[in-house]
Amino acid sequence: MRLPLFWKIFLSFWLAMLLMLGSGAFLISQLRENVIFTPLAMGEKKQLKYHVSRFESRQFRKRHFPHLAKAKHKRGEDTLYLLDNQGEDYFGRVLPESLSLLYHKAKKNGKAYRVQQGDTLLFGPARTRFDRQDFLLFIKREESPMRLLALKILIHKFSLLQLFSALLISALSCLLLAWLITRPIRMLQTTANRIASGDLSVRARPALGRRNDEFTDLARDFDTMADQVERIIKSQKNLLRDVSHELRSPLARLQVALGLAERHAPDAQAPFLSRIDLESNRLNTMIGQLLNLAALERGVVSEDRTRFDISEMLHLLAEDARFEAAAKNLAVVECVAEELPVEGYYQMLYSALENIVRNALRHSPPGSTVEIKASRDDDRIEILICDQGPGVAEQDLEKIFEPFFRPSSARERDTGGTGLGLAIAWRGIAANGGHCRARNQQPAGLCMAISLPVAL
């Protein structure tokens, strides 16, 4: 599955942020689990004093147990511990671990502390006399279940809301971050796309504005590359033009000289002269086709896009094909739907289809039929040009669109093709937003299927 960089950055940042938040919360809760001694708060000092006076003013007796050891408090229920010199509880209860820790620390330092552990608060000591003995008074406070519940609900509520807003805020900031990071990449991509589609003059650096970082370095390097490509393509284009012109001039002279020679030559030389004529014609065709192919490969188009009806083009082609097919006694059958609007390069499409029709005529055995069909299928126009010739070997069905490919060279020499026609047709159809495929049909023959987008 393809995950765009934008979402990768966003997700990894977000995950990192959430992990950080989570581990922070975990650490804090860990700290709270440890026993930490802090000085007493005012309220707790007062509480201790109050209980000491309670013990000392009234004559509590042992029989008042267990009421003695418990006390209600507005924030919860208090349990009172009276510890003697050895740290034994007057009421003989087992001490919680943190209480004995508190006891020892307080005794050692002669100071009072508080210890909070979860919902349990321990604080003390205060000196008191009870039952004619000296004790140290500690208070353990369990925060009341009611309060706990309220608190929990509160926390619950808060944490849901907070969780949600934390998620939202972190997601938003990560989105922004990811967008900021990927923005220059997108700009580079737009530039690259425009260059690829043939606009060689665009550059990436200006689009990035005033920033100055690795991206601008990349953009500068990209622009250097684009300069280079533009230069090469321009020089190649000029070279091809010049070469074709230069090659054609001697060919043109050759043909006129040949014409003069034919006029004066003895009959015995006629076949050789006509052979020279044929070969110079071939050379000429090949130069023209090479130029055509080169122009298409570079995406150079010398005509304007227009809107036209491809069914009319197919009628013209069929008419011409009939004319040419008469010599071979071929039938050209048309089955073309009315009104097949196309927007594209008329001439380019015309010569692409012309080549395919000519191939069909050329490979048809005498007396057979060539079919030209076209119909509209949703937003595509499907064109089929089929013959009843030998077809093409299955493994070559794609290769025939490559320049100079010819399956059986010996046979092709006779038909006199250069092997460039389909390569040009394929690219011409692609430049019009379509595609072209070859397949063999039963019982014999090749079918070319061309698909083009319908003009809106």
Next chain:
Amino acid sequence: MAHILIADDDTELCQLLDEYLTQEGFTVTSAHSGASAADLVLAGEHDLMILDVMLPGLNGFDVLRKVRSQSQVPILMLTAKGEEVDRIVGLELGADDYLAKPCSPRELVARIRTIIRRANLAPPASTNGQVLTIGDVELAPATRDVIRNGDRIQLTAAEFDVLALLLGHAGELVTREQLCERCLGRKPVPFDRSIDMHVSNIRRKLGPAPDGGDRIKTLRGTGYQYVAINGH
């Protein structure tokens, strides 16, 4: 004897053609730049110009434009093979016909002969000068004038012949084959767009019919028909 101007920057080719065409009985002059070719042909002494598209300075299309603004002298254009667009532009600018270069001299001579024959077929006052009027269009074979609503329309020789044939058979189908044979003086070559280009030039120059519709209907794949307008 027809006088031919060859406009091509290849002096050696011009020499060879000169020799060939002279042997065929033509008088030949050569011009090696666009500007001199335009000046020479506008002097009015030539019966036909062979114009190469690739010319230094003023290129073939510029020459075509310049010459057509003042003269309807027949022009045969030489284009590089594979450059279909050049042909279309040339025909649009008013060339009478085109030939792919390099071409066999035999074919060149045949093409020259038909163009000249056609130009001479309708010399002023040689026909009975019967004026054809269909709707708002008036065609005078004698003067080779076409008048639409009182405006003179400039047509090349080839365009004039195509229109004359269509008007002469207004309301009937004229096949592309007939048009090619009667107007260009040759058998139609398969996959050849010349007639269609001439027709589209005529359409453009005449504009739409008074009722806003097409003057010339395309009959798919077969030919053209001038729409007859009744009541005139």
